[in-house]
Amino acid sequence: MHSTAMAATFSFRPQEYISSRRSCHTAAAAAAPPPRIIRSTSWRWQQHARRRPICRLQCRQQVQQNESDNRLTQNTGIFEPSIWGDFFLGYPNPEASSQQETKMAERAETLKEQVAEIIATSTGLHERLHIIDTLERLCLDHLFEHEIDAALREIEAVDVSDYDLSTVALWFCLLRKHRYRVSPDVFTRFKDDEGAFPADNPAELLSLYNAAHMRTYGETILDEAILFTRRQLETMLPYLEGPLAREIKSSLEIPHPRRVRIYESKYYISTYEKDAMAHEKVLELAKVNSNIMQLHHQHELTIITRWWQDIKIESKLPFARDRLVECYLWILGVYFEPCYSRGRIIMTMVIAILTMMDDIYDSYGSQEECEIFTKxxxxxxxxxxxxxxxxxxxxxxxxLDSYETIANMLHQEEKYRMQYLRYFTEYTASAYNMEVKMRQEGYIPKSVEEHLKVSLRTGACPILSCTSFVGMHDIATKDCFDWVSSVPNMVQSLSIILRLADDLESYEREKLNPHFASTIDSCMKEHNVSIEVAREKIHTLKEKSWKDFNSEWLNPDNAYPKQILERIFNLTRTMEFMYNQGDNFTNCCNIKDTIHLLLVEPFKVIT
Incomplete structure (x- = not known):
């Protein structure tokens, strides 16, 4: 089953919706990012209370309050608590003084000029590929977009027929990651007469393994390469050590093209520091830039934490998963660059709201209450x-208050974006409610395809895809919002990958409490197979969905700016991370070290 076959799964009609609804967001545009969170006054629920006799109302409220307290106690214990709380409201980063920030910014500008010269003077295909790959792994590539784009245009035209397997694999992988649809036939000469790849160098095998994961349908040689290299690398891994062993292990868990670069950037900086071939200026820029970005991210977390604490203190909400910092880490994987500050704040607010709504529908509200909440x-x-x-x-x-706050962050000419965000919020709530009904009825969809008609929406990928554009600047045009709101094939593939990855990792935990059936349950029912066979089928479908996604990534008909499409690709990468060998978002202890390394520990640099 391909995700393109799922086109009928969605019935979104955003344009009809948007044109028929009046916009309710008329506040003036806020200043440029980083934005200031505007507090809104609480809703006056007493207006509704006056319609009923006071004594009856008080009795009912007391009963509701007792039931609410009981459910709060019962349901918040399902998930482990986050360790972060309001940590970032008062974290004293030693690099945070204005004088230090100025020095770092000045040093970074000097280093950028020197690194740009290194890129310009790189000669030979191998050297040019490795400097681009290094800059991307160190999360420096956004500082050299024009230089890298120019280099890739030249590299695409290079005849690679005389280069070794590692170089060809890196050439292929880098170009496909940048939307160049180069042919996999470049690997044909590396196969022997029996159709196998005779390579036995683990570094070469790793390069081929990673490159092959940019495959699409019909590219049999890449399918064969993955099977062969994975088998070989798994055999070799117990006898290897050091950075190469770590890289192989990481790639076997999540292939490099699917990994979230920012999550591993500080590790790569530390590894690069030990490389005898490292460029001193590149290394220094990586450390300085990492510290600069960390200060941006800490400032954003301060803003978002104030907003979140306001909600928690005033509302006493049923926070089964109090995951504000984890939400921010998730969105940091979608865009880490300082220029996307407003986008990160808005998107973190929305994913935190969605997590809260998901917990209400999943663990807190009764069926009747969820119906009212949805309406x-x-x-x-x-x-x-x-x-x-x-x-x-x-x-x-x-x-509703938070969406008004988001609207206040947008300039007047950007206000139309809220109509799209509001549409998807309403549609997601409707899908959550549908799952509640099916859960209460004990209904298991008869097929995976039927299951996905609901669960692709409740995975929230369509709304997150749309939200990722809301805080961007002029490059996110109305055409981009119309495209993403049609839930195109790229977003559908993302949604399937999230749903299947989530179900593969969360199946056992969710069976401990009443929960909507998993795609694994539907697969067992559809094919009358064991859970083990169903798991394998779901995993195979996920890999097919990655082929669908790669096809859409390379599709020239998706003529939107790469910065726009990159948001969808990065969202898909974050799904692989969050649902790799466990539900890392729910089991937040799994990612506390990543958060601490990225958002707390600065590099020691001399400026």
Whole structure:
């Protein structure tokens, strides 16, 4: 089953919706990022209370409050708590003084000129490929976009028929990562008469293994390369050590083209420092730039934490998963560059809201309450909220308040974007509610395809794809929003990858509590197979969905700016990370070291 076959899965009609609804966002545009969070006043639920006799209302409220307290105690214990709390509200980064920031910025500008010269004077295909690959691994490539683009245009035309396997594999992988659809036939000469790859060098095998994961349909040689190299690398790994062993192990878990670069950037900086061939200026720039970005990210976390703490303190919401910092880490994988500060803040707010809504539908609200909550979200008002527990009332009010805050971050000419975000929020809530009904009925969809008609929406990838554009600047045009709101094949492939990866890693945990059926359950039902066979089928479908995604990534008909499409690719990469060998988002202890390294520990540099 290809994700392109899922086209009928979605029935979004955003243009009809948007044209028929009046925009309710009229606040003035905020200043340029980093934005200031605007506090909104709480909703006046007492207006609804006056419609009922006071004594009856007080009795009902007391019952609701008791039930709410019980459910809060019961359901928040399902998940382990985050360790971060309000840590970033008062974290004293030693590099955070204005004088230090100025010195780092000045030093970075000097180093950028020197590294640009290194790029310009690189000669030979091998050297040019490795400097680009190094800059990308160190998360410096955004500083040299024009230089790298110019180099890649020249590199594409190079005849690689006389180069070794490692060089050809890196050439192929880099070009495909930058949307050049180069042919996999370049690997034919590396096969022997029996159709195998005789290479036995682990570094060469690793390069081929990673490159082959940029495969699309019909590229049999890349399918064969993955099977062969994986088998060989798994055999070799126990006898290897050092950085190469670590890189092989990481790639066997998540192939390099699917990995989130920013999550591993500090490790690569430390590894690069030990490389005898390292460029001194590149290394220094990597450390200085890492510290500069860390200060940006800490500042954003301060802003977002204030917003989140305001919600928690005032609302007393049922936070089954209090994951604000983890949400920010997730979005940092979508875009880490300082120029996307506003986008990160907005997107973190939305994913935190979605996590809160997911927990309400999944672990807190009754079926009747979820129905009321959904109608309030769909109508974008609070008229029926008086029948909800206090926590859900406040949740609804804070969601609407937060969207007003987001609207205030946008310039006047960008206000139209809120219509798209609002549309997807309402549609996601509707899908959450549909899952609640199916869960209560104990219904298991008869096939994986039927399951995905609902679960692709509740995975929230369509709304996150749209949200990733909201905080971007002029490059995110109305055409881009129309495209993403049609839920194109690229977004559908992303959605399938998330849903299947989530189900593969969360299946056992979710069986411990009442939960909507998994795609694994539907696969078992559809094919009458064991859980082990169903897992294998789901994994195979996920790999097919990656082929679909790669095909869309390389599709020349997707004529939108690479910066736009890169958001979708990065979202897909974050899904692989968050659902790799466990649900890392829910089991947040798995990623605390990554957060600490990226957002707390600066490099020691002399400026």
């Amino acid at each position: 309030c979200i769909e109508s974008w008002d609070t008229k029926k909220a008086h029948d909800l527990p206090e926590c859900m009332k406040f949740a609804l009010g804070k969601i």
